[in-house]
Amino acid sequence: MSGDDQRKHTIAVLVENKFGVLSRVAGLFSARGYNIESLSVGETLDPTVSRMTLVVRGDAFVIEQVIKQLHKLIDVIKVTDLSEEDHVEREMLLLKVNAEPGARAEILRIGDIFRAKVVDVTPTTYTLEATGEEGKIEAMIELLRPFGIQEVVRTGKVAIARSPKNRVRKVEEKLGKRPGPPRPQSQDPKVVGFAD
Amino acid sequence: MLESLKKEGVDIIFGLPGGAVLPIYDVLYDFEGIRHILVRQEAAAGHAAEGYSRTTGRVGVCLVTSGPAATNLVTALQDALMDSIPLVAFTGQVPTHLIGNDAFQEADNVGITRSATKHNFLVKDGDDLAGTIKEAFFLARSGRPGPVHVDLPKDILVKEWDFSYPDTVHLRSYNPTYDGHPGQIKKAARSLIRAKRPVLYVGGGAISADASPELLELAELAQIPLTQTLMGLGAFPMAHPLSLDMLGMHGTYYANMAVHHSDVLMSVGARFDDRVTGRVDAFAPNAEIIHVDIDPSSISKNIPVAIPIVGDCKRVLAKLLEAVREELKSYPAGVMKETRRQWAAQIAEWRRDQPLRYEWSDDVIKPQFVIEELSKLTDGEAFVVTGVGQHQMWAAQYYRFKHPRMWCTSGGLGTMGYGLPTAMGVQAAHPGKQVINIDGDGSFQMNSQELATCHEERLPVKTIIINNGGHGMVRQWQRIFYKERFSAIDLGPSPDFVKLAEAYGCTGIRATKPSEVMPALEKMIATPGPVLVDVWVDKHECVFPMVPAGGANTDMIVAPPSREVRDRAAKSQTGF
Numbered sequence: 001m002s003g004d005d006q007r008k009h010t011i012a013v014l015v016e017n018k019f020g021v022l023s024r025v026a027g028l029f030s031a032r033g034y035n036i037e038s039l040s041v042g043e044t045l046d047p048t049v050s051r052m053t054l055v056v057r058g059d060a061f062v063i064e065q066v067i068k069q070l071h072k073l074i075d076v077i078k079v080t081d082l083s084e085e086d087h088v089e090r091e092m093l094l095l096k097v098n099a100e101p102g103a104r105a106e107i108l109r110i111g112d113i114f115r116a117k118v119v120d121v122t123p124t125t126y127t128l129e130a131t132g133e134e135g136k137i138e139a140m141i142e143l144l145r146p147f148g149i150q151e152v153v154r155t156g157k158v159a160i161a162r163s164p165k166n167r168v169r170k171v172e173e174k175l176g177k178r179p180g181p182p183r184p185q186s187q188d189p190k191v192v193g194f195a196d
Numbered sequence: 197m198l199e200s201l202k203k204e205g206v207d208i209i210f211g212l213p214g215g216a217v218l219p220i221y222d223v224l225y226d227f228e229g230i231r232h233i234l235v236r237q238e239a240a241a242g243h244a245a246e247g248y249s250r251t252t253g254r255v256g257v258c259l260v261t262s263g264p265a266a267t268n269l270v271t272a273l274q275d276a277l278m279d280s281i282p283l284v285a286f287t288g289q290v291p292t293h294l295i296g297n298d299a300f301q302e303a304d305n306v307g308i309t310r311s312a313t314k315h316n317f318l319v320k321d322g323d324d325l326a327g328t329i330k331e332a333f334f335l336a337r338s339g340r341p342g343p344v345h346v347d348l349p350k351d352i353l354v355k356e357w358d359f360s361y362p363d364t365v366h367l368r369s370y371n372p373t374y375d376g377h378p379g380q381i382k383k384a385a386r387s388l389i390r391a392k393r394p395v396l397y398v399g400g401g402a403i404s405a406d407a408s409p410e411l412l413e414l415a416e417l418a419q420i421p422l423t424q425t426l427m428g429l430g431a432f433p434m435a436h437p438l439s440l441d442m443l444g445m446h447g448t449y450y451a452n453m454a455v456h457h458s459d460v461l462m463s464v465g466a467r468f469d470d471r472v473t474g475r476v477d478a479f480a481p482n483a484e485i486i487h488v489d490i491d492p493s494s495i496s497k498n499i500p501v502a503i504p505i506v507g508d509c510k511r512v513l514a515k516l517l518e519a520v521r522e523e524l525k526s527y528p529a530g531v532m533k534e535t536r537r538q539w540a541a542q543i544a545e546w547r548r549d550q551p552l553r554y555e556w557s558d559d560v561i562k563p564q565f566v567i568e569e570l571s572k573l574t575d576g577e578a579f580v581v582t583g584v585g586q587h588q589m590w591a592a593q594y595y596r597f598k599h600p601r602m603w604c605t606s607g608g609l610g611t612m613g614y615g616l617p618t619a620m621g622v623q624a625a626h627p628g629k630q631v632i633n634i635d636g637d638g639s640f641q642m643n644s645q646e647l648a649t650c651h652e653e654r655l656p657v658k659t660i661i662i663n664n665g666g667h668g669m670v671r672q673w674q675r676i677f678y679k680e681r682f683s684a685i686d687l688g689p690s691p692d693f694v695k696l697a698e699a700y701g702c703t704g705i706r707a708t709k710p711s712e713v714m715p716a717l718e719k720m721i722a723t724p725g726p727v728l729v730d731v732w733v734d735k736h737e738c739v740f741p742m743v744p745a746g747g748a749n750t751d752m753i754v755a756p757p758s759r760e761v762r763d764r765a766a767k768s769q770t771g772f
Binding site: 016020023 | 306307310311314315318335367368369370491492493496497
């Protein structure tokens with residue numbers, strides 16, 4: 001029952017901070033044949049609650065089931081499909097690239113453009129740290145690829161809703177105001193090769 | 197721990213001891229108020245608890261040791277999960293300091309049962325034991341019921357802990373919805389009344405929620421014909437004029453035709469399983485679908501639903517009845533009477549065209565005949581349990597069910613060997629009542645060792661083996677769809693079931709001719725203690741009607757297929 005309108009969804013899941021929860025969530029995906037593109041987990045302000053950010057690809061039908069099945073897990077407290085609302089997504093990259101004498105300045109310049117930090121230097125390599133949207137991270141990797149990338153480490157995506165604006169919209173809806181023009185999907189410039 | 201169980205109202209535990217649970221068995225030795233039934237294999241403990249639970253409405257409890265015992269139990273847990281049967285299963289575990297050490301009889305129990313249970317726990321601290329047991333029972337019986345597994349390391353069972361059993365349980369992450377949305381219920385009532393060809397499609401959830409009285413009232417009030425799934429049998433009396441009997445792959449022609457042509461189809465506690473829908477895009481194509489279910493994830497999982505109502509079937513139906521009564525006040529009675537009359541006439545025509553039927557033989561016993569005779573003899577008042585296979589379908593088709601919670605069968609998982617241990621659990625819960633296990637020769641042999649339990653624990657289960665000398669359902673598929681290339685289905689004449697029964701101290705009876713069937717059944721009922729009746733039936737008999745897998749419900753085969761159908765099946769991409 002998979003349609004053609006496959007879309008990436010970023011889903012935030014609040015779960016009890018207990019052992020085995022990650023495996024329940026991961027098990028749900030493997031058992032039902034859904035694909036997780038990325039997954040990251042961390043504690044929230046309340047140490048008994050963890051927050052998972054999942055990126056899943058699927059049509060509306062699959063995503064509805066994913067959300068319902070997540071809800072069904074006893075240790076899951078709340079599930080939010082962030083793709084349904086305005087939100088910010090970030091991931092972090094650590095990248096070790098060959099840096100021969102002739103290329104060192106160019107690599108640093110590229111790093112600068114992406115607001116990357118140098119976190120380790122050797123006579124022949126740089127290790128850079130960068131954060132940003134998936135598109136930015138990928139653009140940076142592409143630009144550095146010609147120099148010879150030794151190692152790439154990416155975190156899963158983390159995401160948060162832009163809540164204050166959301167509230168404004170909800171208030172407008174309540175007051176019966178017509179919604180304004182649709183906001184752009186993301187307020188970040190997505191142009192390949194530029195910083196955010 | 198046992199005190200906790202007593203507080204939960206547990207009166208019977210099905211189990212099998214071993215190293216890791218010895219501390220519990222030591223306490224059980226002189227513990228009063230809980231009966232322990234010693235099974236011969238751990239899966240049987242799980243199935244027996246399922247039988248106990250399904251027929252009483254209470255949570256079934258089983259207790260086994262670590263490692264191989266826990267892995268043996270997994271089949272029963274998955275079975276209970278698929279059929280939404282509330283169980284609490286305890287397994288032993290090696291002491292906490294040995295966990296992960298590959299210790300003797302160690303397995304990652306909670307890792308293994310995670311996907312086979314509604315939820316599971318590993319108790320790491322004795323202080324948590326009582327609270328965990330409370331949560332386990334709460335989770336098992338609330339919302340959509342299901343099995344909950346509690347893994348108990350030996351050291352937490354040995355130490356002394358302060359016992360205080362909590363009265364209430366609160367889980368911030370678990371709040372099932374019981375009351376349906378009033379607006380949706382009103383919408384459903386309006387649709388049902390205005391429908392020209394409405395059908396109610398009722399599953400096991402209606403039994404779990406004890407919604408039979410409301411169901412009967414609704415069907416009669418709005419004059420809606422009703423069909424039941426395999427798990428739903430008994431929710432509605434089959435003798436009722438509005439009953440369409442079972443639907444689905446081996447459902448009746450009239451049930452499947454009525455569902456297919458319906459304009460409003462209301463599902464109550466059923467989950468649009470593939471054995472019911474056949475090809476999903478051809479299932480009830482013109483119907484507006486109303487779905488009442490306690491589990492939101494069941495809704496729109498297989499079939500898009502127009503009016504979803506999440507809630508407990510009993511409560512939703514009670515509210516729906518009010519809404520229907522309200523709606524009827526403003527709806528012209530004459531119009532409804534006329535549309536219902538036309539619809540009933542159409543269904544009666546389908547029923548007349550293609551009733552459930554089989555060809556009679558004077559020489560060889562037809563399996564359907566055995567079930568019919570049993571149904572007559574017990575007048576639909578016996579508890580009936582089955583294994584899995586052809587005999588299960590014949591039992592579902594030909595036994596005339598009257599009451600809910602008197603039918604146990606492995607619907608979702610299709611676990612062969614389910615029959616005898618489950619019947620034991622039913623019998624233990626209902627001493628003095630008639631419990632009949634209709635089994636197949638293949639299915640029965642997967643748990644025949646439990647005849648010993650029946651004998652030792654004085655559980656007078658009556659087993660009827662529909663013996664066709666092989667895996668009949670597989671043979672049927674090979675016959676129809678695989679050009680009669682019968683592969684690995686012959687079980688031969690061994691064992692001699694009568695002698696087998698006698699070896700276990702039970703009574704064995706055999707019937708080989710149609711004229712011997714009724715006397716054998718009568719003798720079975722009259723004989724005290726566990727009895728096994730070995731009925732030699734026509735091995736070529738197939739279960740009809742039949743919707744080929746992947747076919748639409750209108751592709752039903754109602755009689756043995758012609759060469760043309762066989763050829764079509766062989767060419768079909770889905771292999772049907």
